[in-house]
Amino acid sequence: MVCCMCSRSVQILSRQLKVSQLRVFHIIAMDTVPPAASGVRSASSFLFDKAFVDGQWVGAKSGSVYQITNPSTGKVIGSVPDMNGDDTQQAIEKANLAFLKWRDTTAKERSLILRKWFDLTIQNKLELAKLLTAENGKPLKEAIGEIGYASGFIEWYAEEARRVYGDVIPSTAASKRMLVLKQPIGVAGMITPWNFPSAMITRKACAAIAAGCAVVLKPAEDTPFSALAMCQLAKEAGLPDGVLNVVTSSRDNAPAVGNLLCTSPVIKKISFTGSTVTGKILLQQSASTVKKVSLELGGNAPFIVFNSADIEAAVQGTMVSKFRCSGQTCVCANRILVQEGVYDQYVARLAEVMNQELKVGDGFDDSTTQGPLINSKAVDKVESIVEDAKRLGARLGCGGKRSDKGVNFFEPTLLSNVTLEMRCAQEEIFGPVAAVIKFKTEEEAVAIANSSSSGLAGYFYSQNLSQIWRVAEKLEVGLCGVNDGLISAIEAPFGGVKESGLGREGSKYGIDDYLEIKYVCLGGI
Ligand code: SIN
Numbered sequence: 279m280v281c282c283m284c285s286r287s288v289q290i291l292s293r294q295l296k297v298s299q300l301r302v303f304h305i306i307a308m309d310t311v312p313p314a315a316s317g318v319r320s321a322s323s324f325l326f327d328k329a330f331v332d333g334q335w336v337g338a339k340s341g342s343v344y345q346i347t348n349p350s351t352g353k354v355i356g357s358v359p360d361m362n363g364d365d366t367q368q369a370i371e372k373a374n375l376a377f378l379k380w381r382d383t384t385a386k387e388r389s390l391i392l393r394k395w396f397d398l399t400i401q402n403k404l405e406l407a408k409l410l411t412a413e414n415g416k417p418l419k420e421a422i423g424e425i426g427y428a429s430g431f432i433e434w435y436a437e438e439a440r441r442v443y444g445d446v447i448p449s450t451a452a453s454k455r456m457l458v459l460k461q462p463i464g465v466a467g468m469i470t471p472w473n474f475p476s477a478m479i480t481r482k483a484c485a486a487i488a489a490g491c492a493v494v495l496k497p498a499e500d501t502p503f504s505a506l507a508m509c510q511l512a513k514e515a516g517l518p519d520g521v522l523n524v525v526t527s528s529r530d531n532a533p534a535v536g537n538l539l540c541t542s543p544v545i546k547k548i549s550f551t552g553s554t555v556t557g558k559i560l561l562q563q564s565a566s567t568v569k570k571v572s573l574e575l576g577g578n579a580p581f582i583v584f585n586s587a588d589i590e591a592a593v594q595g596t597m598v599s600k601f602r603c604s605g606q607t608c609v610c611a612n613r614i615l616v617q618e619g620v621y622d623q624y625v626a627r628l629a630e631v632m633n634q635e636l637k638v639g640d641g642f643d644d645s646t647t648q649g650p651l652i653n654s655k656a657v658d659k660v661e662s663i664v665e666d667a668k669r670l671g672a673r674l675g676c677g678g679k680r681s682d683k684g685v686n687f688f689e690p691t692l693l694s695n696v697t698l699e700m701r702c703a704q705e706e707i708f709g710p711v712a713a714v715i716k717f718k719t720e721e722e723a724v725a726i727a728n729s730s731s732s733g734l735a736g737y738f739y740s741q742n743l744s745q746i747w748r749v750a751e752k753l754e755v756g757l758c759g760v761n762d763g764l765i766s767a768i769e770a771p772f773g774g775v776k777e778s779g780l781g782r783e784g785s786k787y788g789i790d791d792y793l794e795i796k797y798v799c800l801g802g803i
Contacts, residue, residue, distance in 0.1 A: 379518065388487065466548070468549045482551075483522060506526075579737065583624055587761075656709065693713045
């Protein structure tokens with residue numbers, strides 16, 4: 279079952295087999311997941327080759343599996359069940375049975391389990407991060423940051439579970455009392471993305487679980503292992519069987535799984551993070567059962583640098599906003615708009631800092647800041663966007679081509695003289711390409727920023743207080759960074775306007791999407 283094994287892999291393997299029969303034991307390239315220090319659970323002991331339904335590790339009814347590869351090396355990490363509609367239907371039924379009990383637990387009981395899950399996640403932070411880097415490719419430091427972010431949502435919702443208050447409404451009739459109850463909505467269906475394989479699981483699932491809902495979740499095809507590792511820790515924390523179910527599927531089966539989640543009358547809520555195209559399809563499918571829907575869809579973030587900006591701060595903000603996860607976040611700066619008075623200074627300094635600070639390579643190499651893109655299709659897209667810009671007259675400041683590090687790598691690229699008809703100014707790039715556009719006036723910048731059908735994040739740099747208020751109010755976005763390029767936070771609401779989505783995640787608002795409001799009128803007093 280095991281091939282290409284080094285002796286280190288054999289040691290890990292024998293240790294993990296002692297731990298549990300359920301651990302993956304046909305890992306083909308264990309060296310893609312480095313071992314832990316002795317005595318600590320290894321990353322490979324969190325690598326499960328089964329889906330998680332009703333508290334059990336299960337295969338697809340068909341027996342089908344598909345392989346997961348490390349996007350950096352192309353090596354196979356392992357395989358997971360390729361589940362279809364039938365498998366998903368079974369998970370939905372189990373979730374519904376679990377929901378009928380879970381909804382009756384007290385907020386404190388739910389809180390304590392979530393808290394324990396948080397503790398376990400923190401204890402195993404490094405090993406979870408290694409697993410994440412192996413399947414997603416992001417640098418290990420970033421992966422550690424993501425596990426911190428992911429566990430933060432577990433902790434947050436452990437706390438929020440106990441803050442779901444109803445209301446007593448002053449009654450207009452002396453004989454009546456008017457009350458508002460908040461109750462869990464039911465079984466929630468979730469579809470999560472590959473760019474944050476852990477954090478997007480906990481941001482959604484823990485809100486639902488805290489509210490008293492059960493969950494059927496389909497993780498991204500490319501990154502199921504982080505989701506499955508989270509299930510193991512939830513189980514260890516005492517989460518009852520069936521409250522959290524993870525159904526894995528390949529790209530071929532994903533539409534059937536998604537369709538069932540959206541059309542099943544048992545599922546009362548859908549939460550999806552991913553592309554706008556897919557979000558629209560899921561929204562249409564959900565209409566058939568009038569489901570509540572949360573969508574975190576694509577962005578096309580404007581990043582505006584005004585003449586009054588602190589240019590050094592703006593460049594540092596660009597670096598963090600643009601190049602986090604190699605440019606593959608929905609909130610990455612996409613259209614960098616720089617006012618003419620500081621344009622040349624900004625472009626020159628950005629080129630300098632990009633050359634100094636960005637290093638492309640494998641995520642397990644300590645010096646790497648830019649890992650691979652998720653797959654070769656992503657590289658093809660980024661390459662064609664850069665070619666289009668060059669053809670239409672953009673100037674190349676650095677990069678501009680595939681990297682020699684491997685098939686999924688693209689060099690961090692700076693394009694200046696970008697104009698609005700270029701694809702890099704129209705589409706979400708989702709790669710390490712900074713496209714810089716010159717503008718003259720505040721009105722022009724705001725008009726360009728708002729010309730997109732997307733409205734997730736927007737950023738601007740200015741030292742002019744009146745301008746700060748004006749622009750913050752005018753930008754058509756759900757998240758606005760003023761003199762800051764990294765604004766996502768557990769405590770803050772995350773979500774977009776326009777075609778970037780519906781609903782908010784995280785923060786005190788995130789749990790509302792999993793609650794129904796019931797008005798109770800008590801008469802005859
Ligand atoms: C995303 O890109 O979908 C999430 C990014 C974040 O939470 O900062």
